[in-house]
Amino acid sequence: MCGKETPEADHSRPAASKIRVRVRLFASLADIAGCRELDIDLPAGASVASLYERLQLTYPNFRPYTQRLMFAVNYDYAGQDRQLQPGDEVGIFPPVSGGCGRHG
């Protein structure tokens, strides 16, 4: 399922405690997910790591890639401890393979 995830019903928290981020997927991850772009609602203060944990619940076939994935927030590489802001765009992808040849 892609596009917008249905937020969990949580009447104990005001709406402001949720943030929405856009996720961009590429290469083998996009094939697994069946899409290249989706919006995810997260608790305010969520990190890249917690976003990825959420994605793994929806796409368990991401798991073999976990140790070698790269993350970018708003077109800059970021660590998994990076805290997300509303409207951030998070790119998640395997190690890049531009150019020709393998491993230089």
Next chain:
Amino acid sequence: MGNAFCELVECEIDRTRLIDLVRDPSAGAIVHFDGVVRDNTEGRPVHYLEYECYPEMALLEMNRIAESALQEFPIVSIAIFHRTGRLNIGESSVQICVSSAHRGDAFRACMHAIDTLKKTVPIWKKEFYNDGQCWIEGPPTTKD
């Protein structure tokens, strides 16, 4: 300060245009790198490739690489062009051209640019074989 020319294209890279972009009266050397699609990977015949990219970030990273080359090496200009979409054997996926007063700096800057591109620019290639296809991953890197 030098000039950087970076483009993502979906058609054949124009080698002559690339070289002309970096040409300068003060540059005694122009080094041109051409990354060409090979017909095999470790002996396995490859029919063609497809390149996918994260366009907004790929162009930013290419420009970062070009700007850092201008800072680190005494070069005049650098051009980095990468092609995406389907590529056939013998076609160029990436070309980098560097001009400088002296050849050593041009060679070093060009090598550094392609080595960095292959680690950081968000572009991925998929190889198509007789009996299947496969996304190619680079080696895992620690991004600093």
